[in-house]
Amino acid sequence: MGVRKARAAETEAALKEAALRQFAERGYLNTKITDITAAAGRATGSFYDHFASKDALLQALLADLHGKAHDRLAGQEHPPHDLTDPDQLHEHLAVAWHLMRGNRPVMIALFEQAMAAGPGAGRLWQRLTEDTQVLREHLEHLRESGRPLPGDPELVAAAMGAMLSMLAYALPGEDPGRSDDEVVGILARLLLHGLAGPDSTPAG
Amino acid sequence: MGVRKARAAETEAALKEAALRQFAERGYLNTKITDITAAAGRATGSFYDHFASKDALLQALLADLHGKAHDRLAGQEHPPHDLTDPDQLHEHLAVAWHLMRGNRPVMIALFEQAMAAGPGAGRLWQRLTEDTQVLREHLEHLRESGRPLPGDPELVAAAMGAMLSMLAYALPGEDPGRSDDEVVGILARLLLHGLAGPDSTPAG
DNA sequence: GTCTATATACAGATAGAC
DNA sequence: GTCTATCTGTATATAGAC
Numbered sequence: 267m268g269v270r271k272a273r274a275a276e277t278e279a280a281l282k283e284a285a286l287r288q289f290a291e292r293g294y295l296n297t298k299i300t301d302i303t304a305a306a307g308r309a310t311g312s313f314y315d316h317f318a319s320k321d322a323l324l325q326a327l328l329a330d331l332h333g334k335a336h337d338r339l340a341g342q343e344h345p346p347h348d349l350t351d352p353d354q355l356h357e358h359l360a361v362a363w364h365l366m367r368g369n370r371p372v373m374i375a376l377f378e379q380a381m382a383a384g385p386g387a388g389r390l391w392q393r394l395t396e397d398t399q400v401l402r403e404h405l406e407h408l409r410e411s412g413r414p415l416p417g418d419p420e421l422v423a424a425a426m427g428a429m430l431s432m433l434a435y436a437l438p439g440e441d442p443g444r445s446d447d448e449v450v451g452i453l454a455r456l457l458l459h460g461l462a463g464p465d466s467t468p469a470g
Numbered sequence: 471m472g473v474r475k476a477r478a479a480e481t482e483a484a485l486k487e488a489a490l491r492q493f494a495e496r497g498y499l500n501t502k503i504t505d506i507t508a509a510a511g512r513a514t515g516s517f518y519d520h521f522a523s524k525d526a527l528l529q530a531l532l533a534d535l536h537g538k539a540h541d542r543l544a545g546q547e548h549p550p551h552d553l554t555d556p557d558q559l560h561e562h563l564a565v566a567w568h569l570m571r572g573n574r575p576v577m578i579a580l581f582e583q584a585m586a587a588g589p590g591a592g593r594l595w596q597r598l599t600e601d602t603q604v605l606r607e608h609l610e611h612l613r614e615s616g617r618p619l620p621g622d623p624e625l626v627a628a629a630m631g632a633m634l635s636m637l638a639y640a641l642p643g644e645d646p647g648r649s650d651d652e653v654v655g656i657l658a659r660l661l662l663h664g665l666a667g668p669d670s671t672p673a674g
Numbered sequence: 675g676t677c678t679a680t681a682t683a684c685a686g687a688t689a690g691a692c
Numbered sequence: 693g694t695c696t697a698t699c700t701g702t703a704t705a706t707a708g709a710c
Contacts, residue, residue: 457660686699
């Protein structure tokens with residue numbers, strides 16, 4: 267790779283990193299193109315040599331994320347989980363939570379983008395159902411095994427996804443008093459046995 | 471009240487109603503002042519004879535809602551609930567759900583407004599904790615009674631509120647195949663006994 | 675108070691020199 | 693490819709006639 271291309275790639279990377287920082291601080295909607303270029307130390311016009319629009323930049327960031335995820339998940343098995351097993355539910359939630367929290371800027375951007383389209387567009391509902399597809403399949407598998415689910419797997423999965431994604435968005439970024447593990451543990455217990463807890467039906 | 475004032479009040483009411491319709495259809499952020507005035511059959515300039523801004527209009531709509539709620543709740547008792555009682559949890563969720571769904575336009579607007587401020591502003595987290603304050607108090611009461619909660623009442627309450635509000639926002643407005651009662655029932659079962667269901671610990 | 679017409683502000687996007 | 697300078701589109705808000 268030539269030095270010119272290298273400098274260009276450097277600028278593109280700087281813009282991406284700056285965008286991620288800005289999204290996390292100000293949110294996607296509030297972040298202007300000039301905020302990104304200023305934070306990256308570039309001129310406004312340079313942005314459009316690399317991305318056609320703010321939306322295109324977000325798609326590029328999402329592609330990067332998919333690439334990373336593919337690298338990490340490549341070759342891994344994905345066995346059908348029994349979500350009524352405490353360890354397996356906890357593991358499932360932990361993976362989802364860390365995925366969302368570890369890529370918070372992109373999650374924030376996608377969330378705000380879907381929301382800005384308005385409720386009529388149904389894009390938030392679409393995200394919710396798509397992102398919880400695996401979860402839904404596990405629930406359907408449980409139901410087919412004769413387990414008594416609280417209700418329609420699609421809605422239950424969406425409800426769990428709603429809880430997760432909303433919390434991942436709204437919870438303050440750096441909360442010294444509340445660790446990720448603590449949050450995951452609480453959600454796992456709530457979703458496994460509910461408010462009544464595991465000892466609610468001693469009579470069986 | 472004179473005829474002039476009456477006509478003015480009529481216009482103000484028309485603007486409010488039009489705004490509610492527009493918020494439900496296009497969302498708050500997407501709705502322009504001109505969308506509201508056009509839907510109300512008035513001129514653009516008339517808007518500012520009644521509201522200083524779109525934000526001021528939303529505050530007025532919120533005030534209307536508070537007034538209605540006050541009228542309905544006036545004189546009602548608010549006893550401490552035992553949320554591990556199926557009927558009481560169901561009732562609590564049903565009230566919250568119908569409050570949100572029955573005033574969907576305003577909920578939508580507040581949600582989008584809080585989100586547009588970005589995550590750094592913490593306004594979504596603020597809404598989440600404020601709106602679930604009563605819930606948190608009930609959970610704290612349970613904990614003081616020695617009941618084993620899944621975790622910190624504030625976070626559990628926020629998680630439940632996150633699930634509720636996100637679903638109330640994202641679920642399609644007119645879903646012929648899924649009634650409010652069905653949704654509330656499913657959420658109540660999920661939050662009471664979790665995915666494991668009531669029969670998970672036959673040994674006590 | 676309501677209207678038409680217009681001003682203000684600003685973000686997105688482009689043009690052209692280097 | 694990067695820069696400075698500028699254009700365009702659009703939403704908010706105001707001015708002034710009726």
